Amino acid sequence: MPLFDGLRLALREISAHKLRSFFTLLGIIVSVAFLVAVVAVIQGMNAYVRENLAGAIVGKNAFQIRRTPISVGFIDDEEYRELQRRPIIRAEEVEFVRRAIPDAQAIALQSGWPTPLADVTWRNRTVGDVAVFGVTAPYQMVQDYEMAAGEALIDLDIDDRRRVAVLGFDVADKLFDEIDLAIGRKIRVRGQEVVVKGVTAKKGTVLGQSWDGFVMLPITLFETTYGRRHTTVISVKMPEAYQVASAMERAEEAMRVARRLRPGQPNTFTIDTAEGLISFWKSLTRIIFTVVPAVVAIGVIVGGIVIMNIMLMSVTERTREIGIRKSVGASRADIQRQFLMESICLATMGGLLGILAGWGLAEVVAILSPLPSRVTLWSVALALGLGIGVGVLFGVYPARRAARLDPIVALRFE
Amino acid sequence: MAEQPLISLRGLTREYRMDAETVYALRGIELAIGTNEYVAIMGPSGSGKSTLMNVIGCLDTPTRGEYWLNGTEVSRMSDDELARVRNREIGFVFQTFNLLPRATALHNVELPLIYAGTSARERRRAASRALERVGLADRMHHRPNELSGGQRQRVAIARALVNDPSILLADEPTGNLDSVTSQEIMAVFGELHTQGQTVLMVTHEADIAAHAHRVVTLLDGVVHSDSVREAA
Numbered sequence: 001m002p003l004f005d006g007l008r009l010a011l012r013e014i015s016a017h018k019l020r021s022f023f024t025l026l027g028i029i030v031s032v033a034f035l036v037a038v039v040a041v042i043q044g045m046n047a048y049v050r051e052n053l054a055g056a057i058v059g060k061n062a063f064q065i066r067r068t069p070i071s072v073g074f075i076d077d078e079e080y081r082e083l084q085r086r087p088i089i090r091a092e093e094v095e096f097v098r099r100a101i102p103d104a105q106a107i108a109l110q111s112g113w114p115t116p117l118a119d120v121t122w123r124n125r126t127v128g129d130v131a132v133f134g135v136t137a138p139y140q141m142v143q144d145y146e147m148a149a150g151e152a153l154i155d156l157d158i159d160d161r162r163r164v165a166v167l168g169f170d171v172a173d174k175l176f177d178e179i180d181l182a183i184g185r186k187i188r189v190r191g192q193e194v195v196v197k198g199v200t201a202k203k204g205t206v207l208g209q210s211w212d213g214f215v216m217l218p219i220t221l222f223e224t225t226y227g228r229r230h231t232t233v234i235s236v237k238m239p240e241a242y243q244v245a246s247a248m249e250r251a252e253e254a255m256r257v258a259r260r261l262r263p264g265q266p267n268t269f270t271i272d273t274a275e276g277l278i279s280f281w282k283s284l285t286r287i288i289f290t291v292v293p294a295v296v297a298i299g300v301i302v303g304g305i306v307i308m309n310i311m312l313m314s315v316t317e318r319t320r321e322i323g324i325r326k327s328v329g330a331s332r333a334d335i336q337r338q339f340l341m342e343s344i345c346l347a348t349m350g351g352l353l354g355i356l357a358g359w360g361l362a363e364v365v366a367i368l369s370p371l372p373s374r375v376t377l378w379s380v381a382l383a384l385g386l387g388i389g390v391g392v393l394f395g396v397y398p399a400r401r402a403a404r405l406d407p408i409v410a411l412r413f414e
Numbered sequence: 415m416a417e418q419p420l421i422s423l424r425g426l427t428r429e430y431r432m433d434a435e436t437v438y439a440l441r442g443i444e445l446a447i448g449t450n451e452y453v454a455i456m457g458p459s460g461s462g463k464s465t466l467m468n469v470i471g472c473l474d475t476p477t478r479g480e481y482w483l484n485g486t487e488v489s490r491m492s493d494d495e496l497a498r499v500r501n502r503e504i505g506f507v508f509q510t511f512n513l514l515p516r517a518t519a520l521h522n523v524e525l526p527l528i529y530a531g532t533s534a535r536e537r538r539r540a541a542s543r544a545l546e547r548v549g550l551a552d553r554m555h556h557r558p559n560e561l562s563g564g565q566r567q568r569v570a571i572a573r574a575l576v577n578d579p580s581i582l583l584a585d586e587p588t589g590n591l592d593s594v595t596s597q598e599i600m601a602v603f604g605e606l607h608t609q610g611q612t613v614l615m616v617t618h619e620a621d622i623a624a625h626a627h628r629v630v631t632l633l634d635g636v637v638h639s640d641s642v643r644e645a646a
Contacts, residue, residue: 005528005534012516016516320512321514323512324512324513324514324525325525325529326473326497326500327471327473327500327506327512328500328501328506328525328526328529328573329497329498329500329501329502329526329529329530329577330497330501330529331493331494331497331498331529332493332494332497333494334497334529407473408468408473408474411473411508411512
């Protein structure tokens with residue numbers, strides 16, 4: 001039988017039992033939808049981490065000189081002890097770095113993540129659990145902060161340890177009726193009085209977390225309250241992306257000099273870009289990516305068995321039809337192809353419906369939650385391949401059963 | 415009559431093994447049927463006429479003996495070779511019509527040509543022509559459940575004819591029809607025979623068998639009588 005006739009026959013048979021076909025495919029549809037949706041959400045988050053989160057933490061065209069790497073990931077005890085022995089980044093080391101990278105756009109020292117949380121009070125209003133940073137003035141350039149009101153911190157604020165602060169937009173918004181009213185007000189950060197000098201423009205949210213709920217203090221003031229933090233980092237921002245790599249090399253050299261490391265001695269610091277953060281994230285998603293296929297595989301196998309059962313039922317139901325077809329000259333191969341084609345069409349439809357459902361699901365997730373989603377071509381191709389594969393694998397047995405029917409017996413079948 | 419008969423059966427035996435017992439359905443049939451003969455095979459139930467029909471129709475193969483059709487031995491053919499012979503050489507008409515219920519008359523008639531690999535256009539033309547031959551030109555797009563019993567059997571006959579078979583095999587073709595319709599169907603067979611079609615019919619009704627020119631009677635798996643009627 002020509003391929004086209006077989007295809008038409010299979011589609012007609014499937015559409016003759018629409019509801020039954022749909023329920024037959026439910027297992028495949030759900031598994032494939034799950035695959036597509038989960039992959040879409042993870043890929044979306046990957047892209048998001050790369051484009052937003054990493055940039056937001058490290059800064060654009062920027063890298064950090066840190067005590068420990070961003071990607072703590074999964075390390076053994078030996079490494080962990082080595083990291084714990086490393087000295088804290090010191091303010092004096094900024095000078096070494098600055099001399100090594102004169103072409104930097106900004107070089108800053110900051111208290112880093114994780115950072116202490118404190119209540120911020122103005123008169124009778126309090127905003128709880130605000131992230132408190134200690135920074136040097138260039139940090140505001142590294143992070144590309146725009147001021148919504150007032151002024152940014154300047155070097156003198158840091159050098160003179162002035163009792164001033166720059167508020168994140170959300171903090172100012174909650175404490176004051178208008179942003180402009182914040183400037184010059186005395187607020188209390190963990191009981192300490194500081195004067196609001198400026199308010200940064202809104203940066204928005206990342207993964208549903210506001211990026212504007214912070215108080216920036218001169219790092220000198222910060223350290224009188226919180227001490228020197230283990231998390232202190234130096235940020236270096238370059239004017240263009242291509243300059244980052246060479247700047248990182250020079251920063252490494254400068255740091256080794258600053259710490260008097262002999263050749264052969266390992267670094268007692270880490271130089272990281274947002275890539276470090278991305279690779280940490282990727283090591284997390286890799287775990288998810290090993291679990292998802294297992295779940296999908298189970299779903300697809302169950303879905304395939306359902307298809308096989310329905311096809312076996314269909315073969316029994318259509319025994320007489322098979323007899324008729326054989327009596328007019330259908331060969332075993334003809335009958336086998338007919339039923340195989342049907343199960344392949346069925347499973348492929350399941351794959352397609354699953355892709356649509358998964359796509360829809362991913363879109364709904366993207367709309368209803370802060371999780372972004374991105375449907376990728378490879379997951380769609382994989383889903384479709386799975387559908388066809390299941391159709392072949394679980395269609396062969398029923399098709400062979402049909403092909404082997406004795407025409408005399410089949411014709412007499414009631 | 416042609417020197418070489420269309421169908422030649424020599425010592426045809428078909429036995430079925432049921433548990434330890436061997437049942438003989440056919441025990442050495444000797445029969446030759448020539449082109450353009452109109453033969454009725456009669457016999458009581460259990461005489462082996464259905465088995466003989468299945469073997470001649472290439473749905474079944476003999477245990478022993480030879481079956482020559484159109485100069486080739488089909489008794490030792492494989493399943494797929496038999497399927498090809500059924501497709502090219504044989505047209506079946508069954509008692510229960512055996513039409514595909516969801517397909518139109520036209521599609522039912524096209525069925526053998528689909529397996530012959532005929533193009534869609536040629537299929538449609540041949541199927542229409544076959545339906546016209548049995549007087550159903552105006553019912554081509556009806557499904558079997560929209561047709562009367564006689565009309566269904568005509569569709570079945572059209573399907574049997576569409577591949578221009580060497581032999582038309584009818585198994586109790588009027589068994590499910592009333593007497594008036596039966597006469598109509600027998601008239602169709604008669605007409606086809608006069609057009610040159612070889613017809614082989616199994617029946618247990620004497621008045622149906624009376625339409626044939628030769629009556630072969632089976633009894634206990636062997637040919638009991640073989641009489642040619644001098645008519646026309």
